[in-house]
Amino acid sequence: MAEHDNTAVIPARPFSPKDKPNAEGTVGVISTWIIAALRNEKFFSFPELNAAIQMKLLEFNTKPFQKKNGSRLSAFEEEEKSFLQPLPASPYEMAVWSTAKIQPDYLITVGKNKYSVPFEFIGHEVDIRSTSKTIEVFFQNNRIASHVRKYVIGDYEILPEHMPENHRRYLAWNKEAFLVWAEEVGRSTLMVMKSFLASVNVEQLSYKTCGSLMKLADRYSVTRIEDACARSLSYTPSPSLKNIQTILKTGQDKVKPEKDSDTPKPSGKYGFTRGAEYFGGGRND
Numbered sequence: 001m002a003e004h005d006n007t008a009v010i011p012a013r014p015f016s017p018k019d020k021p022n023a024e025g026t027v028g029v030i031s032t033w034i035i036a037a038l039r040n041e042k043f044f045s046f047p048e049l050n051a052a053i054q055m056k057l058l059e060f061n062t063k064p065f066q067k068k069n070g071s072r073l074s075a076f077e078e079e080e081k082s083f084l085q086p087l088p089a090s091p092y093e094m095a096v097w098s099t100a101k102i103q104p105d106y107l108i109t110v111g112k113n114k115y116s117v118p119f120e121f122i123g124h125e126v127d128i129r130s131t132s133k134t135i136e137v138f139f140q141n142n143r144i145a146s147h148v149r150k151y152v153i154g155d156y157e158i159l160p161e162h163m164p165e166n167h168r169r170y171l172a173w174n175k176e177a178f179l180v181w182a183e184e185v186g187r188s189t190l191m192v193m194k195s196f197l198a199s200v201n202v203e204q205l206s207y208k209t210c211g212s213l214m215k216l217a218d219r220y221s222v223t224r225i226e227d228a229c230a231r232s233l234s235y236t237p238s239p240s241l242k243n244i245q246t247i248l249k250t251g252q253d254k255v256k257p258e259k260d261s262d263t264p265k266p267s268g269k270y271g272f273t274r275g276a277e278y279f280g281g282g283r284n285d
Contacts, residue, residue, distance in 0.1 A: 038056065103122070119167075134146060178197065216248065231253050
């Protein structure tokens with residue numbers, strides 16, 4: 001609280017009122033002037049009582065000194081007022097301090113909600129200052145993160161600047177981006193991507209699978225992805241990511257489908273249809 005108000009707290013010794021005679025003496029005078037003066041009056045609300053106290057306080061402060069010129073009010077304005085500092089921008093709030101070790105997901109838990117910290121601090125222990133409005137995270141007395149406190153149970157607060165570069169790409173993911181990428185790769189990849197997006201009730205739940213398909217293109221190539229998707233679609237109209245991964249690992253996408261041979265295929269009930277030549281060339285006996 002003292003740091004918030006940019007001041008210092010220097011307490012007197014317990015049970016030693018002579019350490020602060022001016023303060024103790026003023027307490028007695030105030031009791032006489034205000035509390036005693038209002039003791040026989042009746043008030044029916046706190047605002048009404050506060051208004052009466054304010055009037056008595058003004059009267060007390062403007063009363064002339066007995067042994068010197070001026071009053072408490074004039075002494076304040078002439079000698080003390082110029083040394084006052086402006087009040088802080090926000091009122092002081094009670095805070096609860098705790099510690100936590102940053103996990104690989106670079107999130108801390110306060111109550112039933114999670115908040116992000118810079119991923120560089122994964123594995124380090126930090127101090128957490130929680131108030132009714134804010135969540136602040138400190139590492140070695142330096143603030144590294146600050147969030148507006150959430151009260152919706154299970155809510156997350158993740159700042160993009162706290163994420164590693166490869167995780168930030170997830171923020172740009174959406175249906176249109178996936179379809180545009182798949183269309184550039186090929187017809188079969190586009191069909192597979194549409195299948196992934198339609199495979200769940202909540203579209204966003206498919207984003208991880210769609211993103212994993214895009215990552216496979218980085219490991220293999222867009223040409224092999226297109227061939228693998230085509231091969232997978234030949235097996236099932238609803239291919240899975242695991243199926244495509246298996247095709248790529250085993251190299252099935254590199255095996256081209258066999259073309260139809262020029263050799264005539266059997267036909268008829270018994271394989272080949274026997275013509276007149278088989279029975280004598282069609283001679284008249």
